[in-house]
Amino acid sequence: MSARKTLDDARGIESWIINLRRQFHRRPELKYEEHETSALVRRTLDELGISYRAPIAETGVLATLGPKDGPCVALRADMDALPIHEEADVDFRSETPGKMHACGHDCHTAMLLGAARLLKEHESTLKGPVKLLFQPAEEGGAGADRMCQEKVLDAPRVQRIFGLHVWPTIPVGSIGSRTGTFLASAGEIDIVVHGLGGHAAMPQYTKDPVPAAAAIVTALQTLISRELDPLDSGVISITCFNAGSAYNVIPNDVHLKGTVRSLTLAGLKQLQERITSCAQSIAAAYRCTADVSFPGNDYPPTVNDAHCWELTQQIAANAIGAERVVQMAPVMGGEDFAYYVENGVPGCFVALGIGNRELGCVHSVHTPKFKVDESALAIGTALHVDFALRSQDELAG
Numbered sequence: 056m057s058a059r060k061t062l063d064d065a066r067g068i069e070s071w072i073i074n075l076r077r078q079f080h081r082r083p084e085l086k087y088e089e090h091e092t093s094a095l096v097r098r099t100l101d102e103l104g105i106s107y108r109a110p111i112a113e114t115g116v117l118a119t120l121g122p123k124d125g126p127c128v129a130l131r132a133d134m135d136a137l138p139i140h141e142e143a144d145v146d147f148r149s150e151t152p153g154k155m156h157a158c159g160h161d162c163h164t165a166m167l168l169g170a171a172r173l174l175k176e177h178e179s180t181l182k183g184p185v186k187l188l189f190q191p192a193e194e195g196g197a198g199a200d201r202m203c204q205e206k207v208l209d210a211p212r213v214q215r216i217f218g219l220h221v222w223p224t225i226p227v228g229s230i231g232s233r234t235g236t237f238l239a240s241a242g243e244i245d246i247v248v249h250g251l252g253g254h255a256a257m258p259q260y261t262k263d264p265v266p267a268a269a270a271i272v273t274a275l276q277t278l279i280s281r282e283l284d285p286l287d288s289g290v291i292s293i294t295c296f297n298a299g300s301a302y303n304v305i306p307n308d309v310h311l312k313g314t315v316r317s318l319t320l321a322g323l324k325q326l327q328e329r330i331t332s333c334a335q336s337i338a339a340a341y342r343c344t345a346d347v348s349f350p351g352n353d354y355p356p357t358v359n360d361a362h363c364w365e366l367t368q369q370i371a372a373n374a375i376g377a378e379r380v381v382q383m384a385p386v387m388g389g390e391d392f393a394y395y396v397e398n399g400v401p402g403c404f405v406a407l408g409i410g411n412r413e414l415g416c417v418h419s420v421h422t423p424k425f426k427v428d429e430s431a432l433a434i435g436t437a438l439h440v441d442f443a444l445r446s447q448d449e450l451a452g
């Protein structure tokens with residue numbers, strides 16, 4: 056079956072895929088709370104006659120098609136939404152105030168179900184098992200790590216894995232990615248600067264944590280500009296600076312939050328060490344103290360296997376044309392797809408173009424107006440199917 060034919064097949068079920076996507080979109084659920092989403096995934100798999108294991112990692116689903124033996128390939132979708140109030144110009148807007156599929160995981164889940172339907176139609180020709188991973192909690196919850204711990208990559212051992220992510224800066228009809236490190240290692244920063252509050256007219260009786268925290272914010276930027284090799288990449292963004300509540304009261308504490316990123320896990324750890332010592336030393340210089348922690352999960356970088364990217368390009372060239380394959384630079388965003396490849400499975404994470412100026416699909420992921428050109432969904436579905444079929448052809452030799 057050629058990639059072109061697969062795309063025709065995917066377009067044949069496009070309205071079914073879009074309908075599923077809109078159902079997910081209307082009912083967004085945050086990390087590890089994807090109960091309705093998971094139920095709709097399972098119901099759809101039931102309708103398709105595909106068996107699965109669930110729950111895994113709270114709400115995850117592992118569906119398997121094809122024969123027991125032979126080369127095993129995994130395809131992955133994430134299911135969680137974000138705590139954002141939707142303002143997108145669509146008539147299937149989120150029905151849950153303050154929650155939104157603003158990162159397109161509704162599309163990812165619908166496309167993988169589309170692939171499930173097409174693969175089921177060709178199940179007799181599969182050369183080995185195909186595992187479909189519907190995972191929870193990509194957004195900060197490291198759902199992929201939990202899925203790995205619950206052995207989704209084993210018995211049978213997955214030999215290759217692929218994942219797609221909708222990408223607003225790539226025009227619909229194109230895809231992109233790269234060989235090697237594609238996405239960054241990412242973690243969270245939490246700093247509490249403790250001082251001694253008091254009357255704002257008499258600072259001499261206080262240990263004001265506000266200028267201490269301000270100095271810390273500024274100094275952290277010099278870790279990037281003065282300590283990192285200019286040819287290396289890192290980001291520190293302080294995104295919350297919370298202190299006090301009155302015009303004339305110096306607060307006791309300042310609470311800072313932010314993100315730290317690097318293209319390697321070692322680079323991330325090094326930045327974290329320096330953030331800790333800088334914050335503590337600067338706080339001390341201002342007669343304050345600083346508690347520094349890195350809560351949440353430190354995502355490893357997402358590293359693409361050279362051959363899997365090569366195969367992706369061949370499939371895409373066949374389906375949509377070689378001129379529609381974008382060689383991307385690394386991106387400082389993080390992705391927990393990283394855990395699957397970190398567990399030793401060669402894989403490729405692929406950016407699926409959804410940008411379309413005429414339809415207003417120009418907004419970044421993680422913003423309230425984020426909007427998808429849904430004609431991308433058939434392309435993503437077809438890519439998933441061919442990732443599995445072509446990989447099995449190669450691995451079966």
Ligand code: NI
Pocket residue numbers: 158159160193220
């Ligand atoms: Ni995402």
